[in-house]
Amino acid sequence: MANHYGTLEKADTYFSERLNTSIWEMSIVSDRTKAMLMATKAIDRLNYANVKTAELQFPRGDDTVVPVEIEYACYEIALALLDGVDVDQEAQTIGVMSETYSGVRSTYDGDYVNHHIRAGIPSIIAWDYLKPFLRDPRLLNVSRVN
DSSP states (O other), X not given: OOSSSSOHHHHHHHHHTSSSOHHHHHSOHHHHHHHHHHHHHHHHTSOBSSOBXXXXXXXXXXXXXXXXXXXHHHHHXXXXXXXXXXXXXXXXXXXXOXXXXXXXXXXXXXXXXXXXXXXXXXXXXXXXXXXXGBOOTTOOOXXXXX
């Protein structure tokens, strides 16, 4: 039973067809594996539609295989983690209201944090792969218990 989505071989193939992946290529196998494990944990913390049918969140419902988009999201998150993206740091610094350096000033909205960062996903590309599988937070399921 796999403990992360996808495989290192599939990730290598995925990154061979994508730009700006040198951090993946330079990383040792054990770090790639750790990054994919951490990516899977980040993916599995989210709230998805349907019922999970395995130890991990996918496959779900009537599916028997993990959707390729989930594997791609795992690879993208792993890449971001290997590249040093820290969602905790991103969440703390993205809302900076003002910075000044040698006459250049930057101002940010202190109350706004991107949805993917708030959800613990360090890659917007991965977030776009994951969004279609997420449960609609505006829906409420009510069931009667006797």
